[in-house]
Amino acid sequence: MSHTNKNKILSHELPTTPLDPEIKAAREAKIPIAMIGLCGCWGCTLSFLDMDERILGLLDKVNITRSSLTDVKRIPYRCAIGFVEGGIANSENIETLEEFRENCDILISVGACAVWGGVPAMRNVVPLEECFKEAYIDSPTAVEGAKKIIPFHDDIPVITTKVMPLHEVVKIDYFIPGCPPDGDVIIKVLDDLVNGREFDLPTSMNRYD
Amino acid sequence: MSVKITIDGQQINARTGDNIIDVAAKNGVYIPSLCYVKGKPCLGTCRICSVKVDGRVMAACTIPVSEGMEIEVNDDAEIVDMRKALVELLFSEGNHNCPSCEKSGRCELQATGYEVGMMVSRFPYRFTPHVVDHASKTIFLQRDRCIFCQRCVDMVRDERTGKKIFSIKGRGTNSRIEIDAELANEMTPQQVRQASDLCPVGCIIDKTQGYDDPIGKRKFEVKSIKERALDKEHR
Numbered sequence: 001m002s003h004t005n006k007n008k009i010l011s012h013e014l015p016t017t018p019l020d021p022e023i024k025a026a027r028e029a030k031i032p033i034a035m036i037g038l039c040g041c042w043g044c045t046l047s048f049l050d051m052d053e054r055i056l057g058l059l060d061k062v063n064i065t066r067s068s069l070t071d072v073k074r075i076p077y078r079c080a081i082g083f084v085e086g087g088i089a090n091s092e093n094i095e096t097l098e099e100f101r102e103n104c105d106i107l108i109s110v111g112a113c114a115v116w117g118g119v120p121a122m123r124n125v126v127p128l129e130e131c132f133k134e135a136y137i138d139s140p141t142a143v144e145g146a147k148k149i150i151p152f153h154d155d156i157p158v159i160t161t162k163v164m165p166l167h168e169v170v171k172i173d174y175f176i177p178g179c180p181p182d183g184d185v186i187i188k189v190l191d192d193l194v195n196g197r198e199f200d201l202p203t204s205m206n207r208y209d
Numbered sequence: 210m211s212v213k214i215t216i217d218g219q220q221i222n223a224r225t226g227d228n229i230i231d232v233a234a235k236n237g238v239y240i241p242s243l244c245y246v247k248g249k250p251c252l253g254t255c256r257i258c259s260v261k262v263d264g265r266v267m268a269a270c271t272i273p274v275s276e277g278m279e280i281e282v283n284d285d286a287e288i289v290d291m292r293k294a295l296v297e298l299l300f301s302e303g304n305h306n307c308p309s310c311e312k313s314g315r316c317e318l319q320a321t322g323y324e325v326g327m328m329v330s331r332f333p334y335r336f337t338p339h340v341v342d343h344a345s346k347t348i349f350l351q352r353d354r355c356i357f358c359q360r361c362v363d364m365v366r367d368e369r370t371g372k373k374i375f376s377i378k379g380r381g382t383n384s385r386i387e388i389d390a391e392l393a394n395e396m397t398p399q400q401v402r403q404a405s406d407l408c409p410v411g412c413i414i415d416k417t418q419g420y421d422d423p424i425g426k427r428k429f430e431v432k433s434i435k436e437r438a439l440d441k442e443h444r
Contacts, residue, residue: 116300
């Protein structure tokens, strides 16, 4: 993405204090996992939080980097398992997803938006031009007298014509449907994969809503 | 008269004239279907009940059992995957937005998706626009969700004249489900509810019915579609 403001410094570029060697070694022995959100409502990310105390049993095996449980903005190193919430609705989503794919061994689509587009994909049955007109030109909530423009700038991600599921952009290894899937489902999948079992979502746990 | 057949290698005595789907259910083998209603003439439209009969793929609801038939339902990986693919096709062809659908939890397509183990459709989601029909006083037609099973076309009729209330207009990709609003307005509230319940998806929506049951207590959450198909009480 091009940044017109060349003076901007991103948080991950800031200097950091080196980690205690003992903690660093302990962390490196664990399986790194992460979860990112694209075009979604962050409900699935909340389900990740909903693993609650059950995550404690896995903490000696996994190291959670970027996720809703931490405040890490970017994954610091390659992850074994990456969860992705949300679909693809703009150029930034594509960029973020491609970078995440390159840095994850296993990538999992989490939730309806990631799996097939979900609620954002409801705009797919309306031409993009009409969507923009409704949102910015003919919007019933527009400020009166304000200049009616469709925002466009180098720093604003370009909206895709259609909202796409993740597997139409990169290879996805597993899918967890649900809107959102329960914390139970996420802990089940994580526990299975961390302990070397196959991904398995039984009929009783599969939900589309 | 009885005939001897096998389902997944299991020897079964079945009554002549019964179709494969009923015989299988009676013997504890679930075959998913979206158009077949027990006791009604088969429609054979959805093909979800496809099984292998003596090695050939056939819709189980359309075939009466006959002596010596060898039927494969779950033993053959190819046919299991074919049924799953048929369900996936329906999900990618229509706009099946479960999170926003009134029928969610009572939807046979959704419940069947769970039974065949669908997580995602292998086919590209098409997002074709469809026009909602709300001309009738009591029924919404959410055409996004219609799977053209034709249950409503065949089984819902005007009580006075016997005329069909629902019909399919157009051909190929232009096909759409239509409702005769005048006849629909004559329907009793019970008949409207029956038509809505008969619809295996959320296409025929009773305007008086909303998200009535809380999540966890909805029809197929209380008892799965498979359990219902195999249980005599719910058939």
